[in-house]
Amino acid sequence: MLRVLICVSVLAVPLSANAFTGADLNKLCTKTDIASRSACGAYIEGAADGVFNTIDAIGGTTGPRVGQYFCLPPDARSQQLTDAVRKFIAENPNAASFNASTAVSLGLGKAFPCKGATN
Template sequence: MLRALICVAALTIPFAATAAVAPGGGKFTAGDLHKLCTQTDAISRAACKAYVKGAADGVFNTIDAIGGTTGPRVGQYFCLPDRIDPQRLVDAVRRYVAENPDSADYNASTAVSLGLEKSFPCKGE
């Protein structure tokens, strides 16, 4: 039963995220992500957390592939503490978009990078 519930959630979350995109397609913007993350239903909240965590992992892995992220390095956008609560990541991104209204048209993953950089900057070695 639990396995079935996990499978349903895994299939539903991507649809919730794409439902936040404006009709007619286009890119998933920071404004779309902010709208998704302000929803109160469980599926939207899970989709928001999954997107933010996935985008953060993607940025981290991309930077690792082009030069490493084992400490503050040129091009590294953010340094997350170990075992951080995903809601703290979401809060950082939401705060960034709210404080920077011009960012609403940015690609959502760009807003994730910038928001996490502002809240979790790398400290010099």
């Protein structure tokens, strides 16, 4: 019986391995329960942190540089980040099909551009 459960689980994984899209993130962020709101904010903050760390690893973030998507103010709040990303997705319908982390990067870049950035 255990082997059957393992086989079914292995077969189900490829069916559920779809990318988390901008539309999925937006849908999560529209929910009002505490768990969904926390997950939304955590995803956006995590994606923003991941992008920041990637850019830091390839050239630094001490100032505006080519490829630096956004410059968050030190006092930015989670809700501000969420609002910025949701606004970007609403104003750019094709962003709903983007990978969610791409939508986060672009949304934050629109709301929090780096001064003097060339991108």
